[in-house]
Amino acid sequence: MLLINGDIGQKAGLFDQMKAVLSLRGIKKSKFVLQAVRSGGRLEIGGRNMAAEIYRMVSFLFAAAVFLAVLSIVYASWRNGITPMPASRLVRREVSNEIHRLNKQGSLADAGSGWGTLALHLAKRCTGWRIIGIENSVIPLAVSKLLARLALRKDQFVASAEPGNPISFIRGNLYKYPYETVDLIVCYLFPGAMRRLSGIFRDRLTPGQCIISICFALPGWEPDRVITCRDLYRTPVYVYTVK
Known part of the structure; x- marks a missing residue:
């Protein structure tokens, strides 16, 4: 005006x-x-209010982006059989305590890393581990990578077993990942996935490798120990060692 x-x-x-x-x-x-x-x-x-026109255009583009993101998550959840669920703070703490109890170092695969909260927590708490998060849903994977980049810039990670960034997130199929190449596998999945992974682990893993499963046990496997978290759901954490 x-x-x-x-x-x-x-x-x-x-x-x-x-x-x-x-x-x-x-x-x-x-x-x-x-x-x-x-x-x-x-x-x-x-003249016509250009600011209002730009605001409406930006609002439309933002709404469209949110809709597509939600659609992507819904599709991936339908295909995977589960929605990406972050582990609670108490569960993350119990898992990191169990990793410390193993008294080992090496590479760790987070099978179905979701939003990356568990993998990032372990990278900040567990010295001597190189962590790989495996996720096939695009939006949670992108969020995980962004959070990892921010944490790296703030120097929040502890020392890794290898030089460089102690954590990475990759897009992949958790049933096809070469788990025989890592020392420890962490899972926070669902019963159907654990049934499939039970046979995969039995065929591929070698003695000495370890598995930590949150909430759901590996069918046909005898855990070394079961820890009950002090959260609202009394979440169990199963620890296995390949014999």
Whole structure:
């Protein structure tokens, strides 16, 4: 909105001149419409509110992006049979305590890492481990990578078994990952996945490798110990060693 102060007669003449100039430049054919309001001793000249148009466009694009993100998560959840669920603070603490109790170092695979909260917690608490998060849902995977990058910039990770970044997230199929290449596997999945992984682990893993499963046991396996977390759901944590 353009405000022109001064004598009303002078403003009226100025307004006519401006209309003539704009007409010569072809502005009349544009989307904008000049408005003149004479009241209270001032003249206002304005066009369509560009800020409002930009706001509406940005709002639409944001809503579309959110819709597509939700759709992606719903599709991945339907395909996987479960929605990505972050582990609670008490559960994460019990898992890190069990890893310390193993008194080992090496590489750790988080099978179905979801939003990355458990893997990131372990990278900040468990010295000497190189952590790989495996996830096939695009949005949780992107969030995990972003959080890992932010944590790395803030130097929040402890020392890794290997030089460089102690944590990485990859897009992959948790049933096809080469688990025989890691020393420890952490799972927070669902009964159907644990049934499938039970046979995979039995075929591929070698003596000495360890498995920690949150909430659901491995069918056909005898755990070394079962820890009950002090959270609302009394979540069990199963610890296995391949014999």
